[in-house]
Amino acid sequence: MDWLYRAEPQLCEEAPVGGDRDLVSDLMDKHKVFQKELGKRASCIKMLKRSVRDLTRGSSSADSQWLQKQMEELSTRWDLVCKLSVSKQARLEAALRQAEEFHTLVQAFLGRLCESEKALKYGVFPEEEAAVQECQSQLQELMKTLQCQQLELECIASLGEEILAACHPDAIITIKSWITVARSRFQEVRARGPEPAAGGARPPGLSRGPETR
Template sequence: LFDPLWIKQRLAKHREFQRALSGKQASYDATMRAGKTLKERAPKTDEPALRQMMNDLKEKWNTVCTKSVDRQRKLEEALLFCGQFKDALEALVDWLKKKEKLLAEDTPVHGDLDTVMALVEQHKALEEDLSGRAAQMESVRTTGQGLMEKANTADAATIRSQLSELNALWSRTNKLAERKTSRLEEALRSAEKLHKSVHMLLEWLSDAEMRLRFVNQLPED
């Protein structure tokens, strides 16, 4: 049913696609910001059409991202099913290391309200991906334990070391994900507070400008 070489080729090709998709993230974010600005400045009659366009783009983007994640996970699980434990383990370790970098404590989480909300959405997608990897993680562990029981002393020690690294990486990545959730919640509160303060000040300044204009129109004695 599964040809290991075919799976590896599909996986390599899919990783190329994922790199191309990641390269479009900045373009997607910029387009959504531009759409929001345009919607705020456009005539009210244009607002429903613009909102629909933005919703369609967001829905399509999220669908493609979700399908991409699912395909990678299924290909990696297929490696395990066809007896490629080493490749399956390496693929999972590689994925976790990439996510660990994205979740690092020094990754920026603050910004204006739109930026922070976009970061929150991206993080939710990552959390769902991480949660979806739990079954794959358990399969790799179980397979590794089974191989250790049958392997010679040297091979068993190697597998034990690999599983130990995997477990530590899994634990670190999950803790970093929890920590980033807290950091983003704090950043969102700050961004909302700033957004509200700026709008209140702008309203006050607009009112003050109107009053000054009225004063300037009064006849002089």
């Protein structure tokens, strides 16, 4: 009975289980250990019920009534813990899917930002008119890409806030850090992007090609 009372707070549906992938995976591993222990005790509970039933069959003594009452309380507590265990497993599985999605979004986003940054940092603005037009077209495509990446950033921030709403205390700093990293990296790359240039001025972020003599 004491073990059941100690287990119940760990399974409370209000206890947050969201977070980053590593933390949620660790929580799942710990819950699997608990479920194994729960499974081992199931046979003990079954045997105890049978013993109490045999002892109290046909008896209406005070001791029999006390045993029956204790068994009813134990059964109720056992059923509750089993129900909460199943519920926590489902919540952990949902939290892990969410954490995996967040991890995938962040890593893919940072990877694409790196490619955009390289294009902006090492691009060359040529002298020939035809090449200039082609370069400007490439820049326009790159800016469209950055606009799409801004939408990706908004998705990351939104999912991160959703995770934080039901986040395990140990994962709050990690999730907030990844959101901050994604935002700061986007701002760094976006700052390299060209602004509308007047009078054919060279867009910033690109180097002028070698001059012909």
